[in-house]
Amino acid sequence: MKLHHLLTVLPFIGVLVCIPFVNTVKPYVLGLPFVIFWMVMWVVLTSIIMWIVYKIDPANRESETQ
Amino acid sequence: MNIALVIIFAFLLLAVAMGIRAKKGHDMNLEQWTVGGRGFGAVFVFLLMAGEIYTTFTFLGGSAWAYGKGGPALYILGYMMLAYAISYYLLPAVWRYGKEKNLLSQSDFFASKYNSQALGIIVALVGVLAIVPYIILQFKGLGIIVSQASYGTISPTLAIWIGAIAVTVYVMISGIHGSAWTAVLKDIMILILVMIIGLYLPFHYYGGIQPMFEAIDKAHPNFVTIPKQGLSISWFISTVLLTSLGFYMWPHTFGSAFSAKSEKVFRKNAAISPIYAMLLLFVFFVGFAAILQVKGLEGADQDLSLLKLSIKTFDPWVVGFIGAAGLLTALVPGSMLLMSAATLLARNVYKPFAKNATDNQIMKLAKYLVPVISLLSVYLTLNGGNTIVVLLLMGYSFVTQLFPALIASLMKNNFVTKQGAMVGIIVGELTVLYVTITSSTVGTLFPSLPQMVKDLNVGIIALILNIVAMTIVSVVTQKYSIPLAKKEATDLE
Structure with a gap:
C-alpha cells in the first residue's frame, strides 16, 4: 500500500464512515447546517487530496518528462 | 412572443449551429464520430465527463431532492466526490486498454477483455436498455423546462419534438465533436446561472444562507439532516457507495473516456472535478429556498420547485436564460446517449452477426440508427406512462x-x-x-x-x-x- 493509495481512502472515510457522527443541524458553520458543511468540506478536501495524489504519484512524473 | 421564448430559441439555434460546425475539418469515420479520433485534450474531456453530471436530473432533480427530502439530497454530492476519487485509478486503466486495442465502446472493452463476442452483445444490450430510459428522462426534463420557462406558450410535447430533432441533426452530422462543443456552451451557462440564482434566492427571501436554514429548521425541525428511518444513514451509505461504483459504468462514459488524448487527463480531472460538483450546493440552495416560498408541491411536481420559484421571483428574461440552460442540459447528455446507443447497436449487436459488413457500412448504420432511437424515445416519452418510471429506476442499477x-x-x-x-x-x-x-x-x-x-x-x-x-x-x-x-x-x- 503506497502513500497515495492511503490518501485516496480518506474521502471514503470522511463521507461513509463519519456521516452518522456529524448528522446534526447545529452548529452552523459558514452559514451551513453542520451536516451540509461536513459534506461541502469533504468536496473541497477531496479535491485537495486528489491534487496531492496527482503530484506524488510516480505515474504522472514519468509521463511529465516525456 | 415573449422575451423568454426568444432567448430559449436563440440558444437552441446557437447550440445546433455549434454542433454542426464542429464537424469542420474532420473526416467522419466511426472512430472520429464516436470517440473524436482519440484526440481530445484536457478541456474537452473535462467538459464531457465532469459536465456530464449537470443533466436535467441535476438541474431539476437536485433541487427537487432538497425541496422534498432535505438532508438525503446530500447523497448526490457524496457519490460524485467518491466517484472522482475512483476515477483516478479506473479511467486511466480503461483508456490505456482501449487505446492499445483500438476500442470504441464499452461493449468492445468487455468483449476484448474476456475474449467473448457473446459477452460483448450482452453488455451492449444492457447498455442500450439503460440508455433509452435515460434519454427519455432528458426529453421529459426538456419538455418541463421549456414549457414552464416559456410561460406555457410552448407545450411540453412541442418542446420535446423540437429538442429531439435538434439533437438528432447535430449528432448525425458531427457525432461527439458536436457534443463537445455544445458542452462548452452548456457548462458556461449553467455555471453562471446556478451560482447567481443559488445565492440570490436565499438572500432575497431570507436575508442570507444561515437565516434560510434557520427558518427551515424552525418550520421543519431536522429536515436538513438525514432521518432516522427510510432514507436513513444506512440508506445514505449504501446508496453513495452503489452510485459511485455505477457512475462510470454508463456506456457513454466509456465513449468520453476513449476520446482523451492521454491518460494523464483523467488523473488531473480527478482533482478538479470535485470542485465542479460543488455547483450542486447552489442547486440545493434553490430547492431549500423554495420550501417556504412555493409550498405544497408533491410527487413529480417537486421537480418544478426550481422553475416555479424562478418564475415567481425573476423577470422573464432571466427565466429565458434558465430555460435555455435547461434546454442545453438535456441536449448535451442526450446527444452522448443517442450516439452511444447507436454505436452499440451497430457495432456490437449487428456486426457480430454480419461478419462481412465493412466499417463504412457500420458507420452508416450507426448514423441512421440515431433518428430511429430518437423517435422511439420521443414516442415512449409521450406515451410511456408508468412503465417508464420503472425503467428509469432500473437504468442506474442496470449499469452498476x-x-x-x-x-x-x-x-x-x-x-x-x-x-x-x-x-x-x-x-x-x-x-x-x-x-x-x-x-x-x-x-x-x-x-x-x-x-x-x-x-x-x-x-x-x-x-x-x-x-x-x-x-x-x-x-x-x-x-x-x-x-x-x-x-x-x-x-x-
Whole structure:
C-alpha cells in the first residue's frame, strides 16, 4: 500500500464512515447546517487530496518528462 | 412572443449551429464520430465527463431532492466526490486498454477483455436498455423546462419534438465533436446561472444562507439532516457507495473516456472535478429556498420547485436564460446517449452477426440508427406512462451490475471467466428487474431484519448475488478450461 493509495481512502472515510457522527443541524458553520458543511468540506478536501495524489504519484512524473 | 421564448430559441439555434460546425475539418469515420479520433485534450474531456453530471436530473432533480427530502439530497454530492476519487485509478486503466486495442465502446472493452463476442452483445444490450430510459428522462426534463420557462406558450410535447430533432441533426452530422462543443456552451451557462440564482434566492427571501436554514429548521425541525428511518444513514451509505461504483459504468462514459488524448487527463480531472460538483450546493440552495416560498408541491411536481420559484421571483428574461440552460442540459447528455446507443447497436449487436459488413457500412448504420432511437424515445416519452418510471429506476442499477466483471478484468490475475462474467451480469440484471417490478425493498424482502439493514439500498442485493454467481461459475468453469487451455498450449508447441 503506497502513500497515495492511503490518501485516496480518506474521502471514503470522511463521507461513509463519519456521516452518522456529524448528522446534526447545529452548529452552523459558514452559514451551513453542520451536516451540509461536513459534506461541502469533504468536496473541497477531496479535491485537495486528489491534487496531492496527482503530484506524488510516480505515474504522472514519468509521463511529465516525456 | 415573449422575451423568454426568444432567448430559449436563440440558444437552441446557437447550440445546433455549434454542433454542426464542429464537424469542420474532420473526416467522419466511426472512430472520429464516436470517440473524436482519440484526440481530445484536457478541456474537452473535462467538459464531457465532469459536465456530464449537470443533466436535467441535476438541474431539476437536485433541487427537487432538497425541496422534498432535505438532508438525503446530500447523497448526490457524496457519490460524485467518491466517484472522482475512483476515477483516478479506473479511467486511466480503461483508456490505456482501449487505446492499445483500438476500442470504441464499452461493449468492445468487455468483449476484448474476456475474449467473448457473446459477452460483448450482452453488455451492449444492457447498455442500450439503460440508455433509452435515460434519454427519455432528458426529453421529459426538456419538455418541463421549456414549457414552464416559456410561460406555457410552448407545450411540453412541442418542446420535446423540437429538442429531439435538434439533437438528432447535430449528432448525425458531427457525432461527439458536436457534443463537445455544445458542452462548452452548456457548462458556461449553467455555471453562471446556478451560482447567481443559488445565492440570490436565499438572500432575497431570507436575508442570507444561515437565516434560510434557520427558518427551515424552525418550520421543519431536522429536515436538513438525514432521518432516522427510510432514507436513513444506512440508506445514505449504501446508496453513495452503489452510485459511485455505477457512475462510470454508463456506456457513454466509456465513449468520453476513449476520446482523451492521454491518460494523464483523467488523473488531473480527478482533482478538479470535485470542485465542479460543488455547483450542486447552489442547486440545493434553490430547492431549500423554495420550501417556504412555493409550498405544497408533491410527487413529480417537486421537480418544478426550481422553475416555479424562478418564475415567481425573476423577470422573464432571466427565466429565458434558465430555460435555455435547461434546454442545453438535456441536449448535451442526450446527444452522448443517442450516439452511444447507436454505436452499440451497430457495432456490437449487428456486426457480430454480419461478419462481412465493412466499417463504412457500420458507420452508416450507426448514423441512421440515431433518428430511429430518437423517435422511439420521443414516442415512449409521450406515451410511456408508468412503465417508464420503472425503467428509469432500473437504468442506474442496470449499469452498476457491470462493475464486478469490469474490476475483475482490470486485475493482474483475473480469476473471472467469460462464463462467470456473463452469468454474474445476467443474475444481477434479473434481480434488478424483479426488485424494481415488484417494488421490493430490503424491508419487504426480509421483514424480520433490523431497521438499519432494511433501509439499505436494495441494489446491494443484486450486486451481492451478481458477485456470488460470478465467483461460483468462474471457479467451476476455470477447472474445466485450464486443462483445455494447457492442452491448446501444448498443441501449439
